[in-house]
Amino acid sequence: KKKKKKIRGVCRPCRIMILVNPQSGRGQALQLFTGHIQGMLTEASLPYTLVITERQNHARELVRKADLSQWDALVIMSGDGLLFEVINGLMEREDWQEAIQTPLGILPGGSGNALAASIHHYSQSPPAWNEELLLSCGFMLCKGLVGPLDLVSIHLASKQRLFSFLSLAWGFVADVDIESEKYRHVGAIRFLMGTLVRLASLRVYQGKLAYLPVKESDSKTRTHVDSLLPGLDQPVPESWTVVKEEDFVLVLAIYQSHLAEDLWTVPGAMADDGLIHLFYVTAGISRPALLRLFLAMEKGAHLAYGCPHLVYEKVKALRLEPITPQGMITVDGEVVEYGPVQAQIHPGLTETRPPGVTPPPPAAPFPALFSHPVQSTTIIKP
Numbered sequence: 001k002k003k004k005k006k007i008r009g010v011c012r013p014c015r016i017m018i019l020v021n022p023q024s025g026r027g028q029a030l031q032l033f034t035g036h037i038q039g040m041l042t043e044a045s046l047p048y049t050l051v052i053t054e055r056q057n058h059a060r061e062l063v064r065k066a067d068l069s070q071w072d073a074l075v076i077m078s079g080d081g082l083l084f085e086v087i088n089g090l091m092e093r094e095d096w097q098e099a100i101q102t103p104l105g106i107l108p109g110g111s112g113n114a115l116a117a118s119i120h121h122y123s124q125s126p127p128a129w130n131e132e133l134l135l136s137c138g139f140m141l142c143k144g145l146v147g148p149l150d151l152v153s154i155h156l157a158s159k160q161r162l163f164s165f166l167s168l169a170w171g172f173v174a175d176v177d178i179e180s181e182k183y184r185h186v187g188a189i190r191f192l193m194g195t196l197v198r199l200a201s202l203r204v205y206q207g208k209l210a211y212l213p214v215k216e217s218d219s220k221t222r223t224h225v226d227s228l229l230p231g232l233d234q235p236v237p238e239s240w241t242v243v244k245e246e247d248f249v250l251v252l253a254i255y256q257s258h259l260a261e262d263l264w265t266v267p268g269a270m271a272d273d274g275l276i277h278l279f280y281v282t283a284g285i286s287r288p289a290l291l292r293l294f295l296a297m298e299k300g301a302h303l304a305y306g307c308p309h310l311v312y313e314k315v316k317a318l319r320l321e322p323i324t325p326q327g328m329i330t331v332d333g334e335v336v337e338y339g340p341v342q343a344q345i346h347p348g349l350t351e352t353r354p355p356g357v358t359p360p361p362p363a364a365p366f367p368a369l370f371s372h373p374v375q376s377t378t379i380i381k382p
């Protein structure tokens, strides 16, 4: 049984900062907030402060400087990109260890909404899309339960280090995600449109892939300082598996169940399972077979096809070194510098419940809010 804590339950009302990106999705996030969420928060007597983001990195700068003692939770109403900004803004702070434990929430306002769809799925509710998903996330937010969330630390060739809660993608998935942004006015269907366009000009991407597989005997012990990752200029350790193939159609490392509202990519994933779910598709797959995989993903049935080009591994760390000179790599759906990249999971391990906070009832729904309970040894900033 998962332990969950409540952000309320102490003697004063909870204070929530809600960051809304008015440009996200079809540009209706603010209207969706006022139409569906505002009344819910008022009825639940949850005081909040609304911040409307004005530009890229606005939220990142804001949380980097915010007095976090003023806030019990930071909630994002946008796509996954704004949460990526907020998490990295928190990790850039001097007091990042404490800052990253601030409960974070998400209300779907984008066109992908992978984390919102994943959280809804973990709550064991039947699938929901669009406004129904928003309402579900709004209800979960009002219930105020907090659970742990895994983070993945990502190293780029420029020595930049990023923190990711969703995915690292190269090849087909990254291309579709970015190329389909121009269809964002159509909502979630943009991914299907992007998939069809990219299928028409299917590419093979050359590169080297290696990973550290999870072993049965592995316990979810706390890891040190990206201890699994050698320098990017060093060879991978012998315990790693080096993939023989070097011609790929896609490589996708994902750590939540959903890649988008209607893409149930990892049927067994949990928010804090301590795993990177690594998928890759090798060259030679036909266009119809690739399309079938993505269509089957809506019901989480893609692995059942036994497609010989699709490989799925549970790993703790991985390294990708593209050989193809140009291409797209995305982290949580955002483009990052193209080149060698490696990643390691940091399990959202311990769940500490502050003294005096009553444990939630056993039948409590899954939390809508997450924190990453880091220990001083878990992640050390460069």
Ligand SMILES: Nc1ncnc2c1ncn2[C@@H]1O[C@H](COP(=O)(O)OP(=O)(O)OP(=O)(O)O)[C@@H](O)[C@H]1O
Residues within 6 Å of the ligand: 021, 022, 023, 024, 025, 026, 053, 054, 055, 056, 057, 058, 078, 079, 080, 081, 082, 083, 085, 109, 110, 111, 112, 113, 184, 333, 334
């Ligand atoms: N007012 C704004 N104007 C333009 N861009 C903004 C604004 N506020 C935030 N952003 C940026 O928009 C980017 C995209 O945000 P996000 O992924 O959350 O939404 P989205 O792209 O609509 O979602 P999805 O990827 O699911 O379609 C983020 O990088 C964020 O920095």
